[in-house]
Amino acid sequence: MTVPVHLRQDETFVLNLGPQHPATHGVLRVKLTMDGEYVVKAEPVLGYIHRMHEKMAEEGTFVQFFPNTARMDYLHALAFNHGWALVVEKAAGIEVPERAEYIRVITVELNRIASHLLWWAAFLLDLGGFTPLLYAFDDREKIIDLLERITGSRLTYSYMRFGGVYNDIDDEFIAGTRDFIKRLRGRMPRLYHDLVTHNIILIKRIKDIGLVSAEQCRRYGATGPVARGSGINYDIRKNEPYSVYPEFDFEVPVFNEGDSMARYMVRMHEMEQSMRIIEQALDKLPGGPVMGKAPKVLKPEAGYYYSAVETARGSLGHRLVCDGGKNPYKLKLRSPTFCNLSLFGEVAEGMLLADALAFMGSLDLVIPEIDR
Amino acid sequence: MSGYLSEIVTGGKSLITGLAITAREFFRPVVTEQYPWEVPTMTPLFRGHIELIANEETGEPNCVVCGMCQRACPSACISLDGKKNESGKGKVLTRYILDFTKCSLCGLCVESCNFNALRFSKDYNLASFDKNDFIMDMLKRLEEQNRCKH
Amino acid sequence: METSMWRALLYLVGIMAFAGVNAAWLGWCERKGAARIQRRIGPCEAGFAGLMQPLADGLKLMSKQLLVPQGVDGIIFRVAPVLAMIPAITSMAVIPFSENIGARAMELSVLLLFALASIGMIAILLGGWASGNKYAIISAARGVSQNLAYEIPMLLTVITVVLISGSMNLREIALTQQGGFWHWNIFRLENGHFLTMWISFIIFFICSVAETNRAPFDMAEAESELVAGFMTEYGSMGFGLFMMGEYLNIVVGACLTATLFLGGWDCPFGLTPGVWWFLIKIYILIFTFIWIRWTYPRTQIYRLLNLSWKILIPFSLANLLVTAALIKVF
Numbered sequence: 001m002t003v004p005v006h007l008r009q010d011e012t013f014v015l016n017l018g019p020q021h022p023a024t025h026g027v028l029r030v031k032l033t034m035d036g037e038y039v040v041k042a043e044p045v046l047g048y049i050h051r052m053h054e055k056m057a058e059e060g061t062f063v064q065f066f067p068n069t070a071r072m073d074y075l076h077a078l079a080f081n082h083g084w085a086l087v088v089e090k091a092a093g094i095e096v097p098e099r100a101e102y103i104r105v106i107t108v109e110l111n112r113i114a115s116h117l118l119w120w121a122a123f124l125l126d127l128g129g130f131t132p133l134l135y136a137f138d139d140r141e142k143i144i145d146l147l148e149r150i151t152g153s154r155l156t157y158s159y160m161r162f163g164g165v166y167n168d169i170d171d172e173f174i175a176g177t178r179d180f181i182k183r184l185r186g187r188m189p190r191l192y193h194d195l196v197t198h199n200i201i202l203i204k205r206i207k208d209i210g211l212v213s214a215e216q217c218r219r220y221g222a223t224g225p226v227a228r229g230s231g232i233n234y235d236i237r238k239n240e241p242y243s244v245y246p247e248f249d250f251e252v253p254v255f256n257e258g259d260s261m262a263r264y265m266v267r268m269h270e271m272e273q274s275m276r277i278i279e280q281a282l283d284k285l286p287g288g289p290v291m292g293k294a295p296k297v298l299k300p301e302a303g304y305y306y307s308a309v310e311t312a313r314g315s316l317g318h319r320l321v322c323d324g325g326k327n328p329y330k331l332k333l334r335s336p337t338f339c340n341l342s343l344f345g346e347v348a349e350g351m352l353l354a355d356a357l358a359f360m361g362s363l364d365l366v367i368p369e370i371d372r
Numbered sequence: 373m374s375g376y377l378s379e380i381v382t383g384g385k386s387l388i389t390g391l392a393i394t395a396r397e398f399f400r401p402v403v404t405e406q407y408p409w410e411v412p413t414m415t416p417l418f419r420g421h422i423e424l425i426a427n428e429e430t431g432e433p434n435c436v437v438c439g440m441c442q443r444a445c446p447s448a449c450i451s452l453d454g455k456k457n458e459s460g461k462g463k464v465l466t467r468y469i470l471d472f473t474k475c476s477l478c479g480l481c482v483e484s485c486n487f488n489a490l491r492f493s494k495d496y497n498l499a500s501f502d503k504n505d506f507i508m509d510m511l512k513r514l515e516e517q518n519r520c521k522h
Numbered sequence: 523m524e525t526s527m528w529r530a531l532l533y534l535v536g537i538m539a540f541a542g543v544n545a546a547w548l549g550w551c552e553r554k555g556a557a558r559i560q561r562r563i564g565p566c567e568a569g570f571a572g573l574m575q576p577l578a579d580g581l582k583l584m585s586k587q588l589l590v591p592q593g594v595d596g597i598i599f600r601v602a603p604v605l606a607m608i609p610a611i612t613s614m615a616v617i618p619f620s621e622n623i624g625a626r627a628m629e630l631s632v633l634l635l636f637a638l639a640s641i642g643m644i645a646i647l648l649g650g651w652a653s654g655n656k657y658a659i660i661s662a663a664r665g666v667s668q669n670l671a672y673e674i675p676m677l678l679t680v681i682t683v684v685l686i687s688g689s690m691n692l693r694e695i696a697l698t699q700q701g702g703f704w705h706w707n708i709f710r711l712e713n714g715h716f717l718t719m720w721i722s723f724i725i726f727f728i729c730s731v732a733e734t735n736r737a738p739f740d741m742a743e744a745e746s747e748l749v750a751g752f753m754t755e756y757g758s759m760g761f762g763l764f765m766m767g768e769y770l771n772i773v774v775g776a777c778l779t780a781t782l783f784l785g786g787w788d789c790p791f792g793l794t795p796g797v798w799w800f801l802i803k804i805y806i807l808i809f810t811f812i813w814i815r816w817t818y819p820r821t822q823i824y825r826l827l828n829l830s831w832k833i834l835i836p837f838s839l840a841n842l843l844v845t846a847a848l849i850k851v852f
Contacts, residue, residue, distance in 0.1 A: 015656050037663075037823070063444075067447075071476075128737060129817075131559055133560075134562065138403055152419035152477075156476070158477070190393060191393065194386075195389075195394070198389070200379075200382070200384075201818050204821070204822065352824070353660070354822055354823065355822065380833065387818070391817055394817045397559055398558050401561075402558075404561075404563050
């Protein structure tokens with residue numbers, strides 16, 4: 001779909017996909033300059049939910065930042081917990097026992113499946129299919145019940161600590177997780193793929209929409225399923241491994257087309273790969289303590305530390321500056337969704353409004369993570 | 373031309389499959405837990421707001437007013453006071469207020485207590501019209517719990 | 523037929539009652555149907571199985587403030603919802619519910635129904651334009667182009683039925699299909715028409731889903747993109763009237779499908795024809811409308827128009843030619 005390039009001022013109008021809109025997930029404002037139904041210019045305006053998390057990190061001690069980590073990207077909160085734990089353990093030189101590492105991987109992957117299920121549900125809701133939301137939430141409820149058994153919370157987990165995790169897992173959790181994986185594998189082909197993925201209406205709606213080339217991804221720094229849908233084979237878990245990921249045998253799905261269908265398929269395959277990782281981790285789970293030795297008052301050596309983890313949306317980086325005191329001197333978070341969203345301004349030009357919204361849905365945006 | 377027709381055929385088949393799946397789901401039982409009549413039980417590790425643990429025999433709180441929970445809280449929710457213990461050493465708790473409107477259920481207070489004085493309660497259906505209902509007096513709660521036990 | 527005033531009054535009250543009950547309780551059917559497909563319960567608190575829910579909703583809508591924003595075109599803004607209801611109720615005057623129940627059996631009733639459907643389309647356009655809201659204008663423009671595109675294949679398929687039955691009078695069309703399901707127009711075993719009639723039925727059904735702005739063709743009220751489309755600025759009873767008009771359009775579409783293709787008031791085995799078979803057929807069709815809505819996502823506007831202009835119109839033209847040829851040959 002092409003659009004005439006030279007338009008006069010009075011031939012276009014400005015539509016505010018306002019901060020309150022059913023399709024922008026969170027408070028995102030997009031100023032669209034439109035010519036009829038075509039988008040001529042798209043400008044995302046951020047900052048409606050800026051809550052100064054990075055400043056709050058400077059005000060409290062290291063361990064007091066854990067509740068904040070969950071509230072930034074509430075859909076994959078355990079990965080944010082994990083990222084913060086990793087960077088401070090690197091700074092202070094704290095060792096984590098093996099059982100704790102395995103528990104961390106199991107819970108992070110369960111949370112990744114939950115995040116992708118919610119993305120699938122919300123994406124289809126934007127496109128007008130209301131029923132898959134309920135089917136996906138049925139499965140997500142099982143995951144959340146499992147995680148509630150061991151962490152005590154349902155959405156904003158403050159479960160990890162420096163040196164391990166807060167609570168140990170019990171046999172019921174392990175049995176429940178195995179049941180859940182069997183159940184989801186049974187439901188996937190029918191309720192997820194037959195009903196939605198192979199549906200001709202959906203295919204026509206997202207195939208060849210929102211083409212993002214690999215070069216555009218590199219320019220904007222897009223990572224995660226957005227980059228893997230455009231052919232860039234980069235996953236922090238494989239390329240810069242952390243924790244016990246090298247011990248698991250899993251694949252990283254990469255599709256080359258770069259359209260919304262490719263990003264959709266990347267996430268569906270990622271759910272299957274996460275299930276593989278969880279099964280292997282449950283089989284290999286060692287015994288032992290779940291909390292290593294960590295000093296009560298943490299005072300890491302002064303310096304600059306960086307570490308990255310792979311969340312459901314891309315590569316999350318923590319850049320920590322310590323000055324030897326018990327508070328961090330400065331923390332900067334590299335948010336994956338911020339870079340993914342910046343693709344929107346360039347790619348949405350010339351698209352129809354409904355196509356632009358389908359493209360935004362396929363980017364999997366969580367606005368509180370952008371604004372922090 | 374053949375692509376046109378084959379697309380119509382496969383498209384039509386996918387639509388019919390979709391209808392069959394929703395028809396089948398129509399006849400399966402409802403998964404809703406109908407809340408006021410079917411109440412969920414909370415798991416042992418569920419994090420409700422914190423509460424004081426009482427000594428088994430005396431019914432007094434285990435708290436020695438060290439102030440570690442107050443210092444550990446990132447949101448400054450806890451405020452406590454104690455007075456000197458006349459018969460013995462240490463301090464006795466006179467006031468323990470939790471401002472639940474700011475609590476983020478992180479668990480740093482429970483973790484930091486060395487005297488087994490705090491635990492998570494299992495209260496989940498808290499709703500009120502007044503903000504002051506959530507500035508909770510823990511000593512009063514402990515008294516009511518002791519009264520209900522006997 | 524006598525034209526006594528009592529008969530006219532009785533039919534007037536009867537049709538208004540039928541329309542009112544359907545418009546209100548179809549909302550209940552839709553919510554319960556959607557809920558069961560999604561494995562939830564739906565309305566269950568207001569009355570037994572939630573049957574009083576439409577009354578509660580009506581009461582709520584009537585008690586809200588009828589907001590007329592500043593800057594709208596005053597008269598058109600207020601007229602548009604009423605205009606959405608009028609064609610739907612008026613169409614019921616010509617529908618034959620049974621051999622002896624039918625308000626007016628006109629010679630050109632098929633033509634009347636399509637003329638009234640176009641008035642419904644104008645109501646959407648007026649509502650969207652008069653709101654003065656950019657979302658509403660986009661949705662009204664989409665709605666008009668969609669309705670226009672789908673009227674054409676609809677008319678072409680109805681012409682095939684008229685050719686076979688030989689009249690445009692709905693009652694006559696239904697009378698030629700009496701005697702068991704093998705006489706119904708969808709099957710039509712004589713003269714080789716069974717080859718083409720089921721295609722007509724499918725095309726007509728798809729067009730009626732599109733004409734009534736139901737998912738997967740609900741571009742005009744696309745909930746997740748355009749907030750509420752042309753109904754964004756309407757509160758209280760304005761919104762209520764648009765919703766009721768939409769449900770009544772569905773009822774009229776189902777009645778038309780049942781009369782043209784499924785034999786009207788005929789029993790499948792020809793035993794006890796009567797109005798109850800007519801009602802069973804339209805409610806099965808309405809359930810199918812609901813079933814389709816909650817299964818598929820929405821199409822894109824150009825795919826929608828492609829479906830009409832590039833697929834449905836060629837097929838319906840070919841269908842018409844084959845039917846006419848078969849009539850000539852046999």
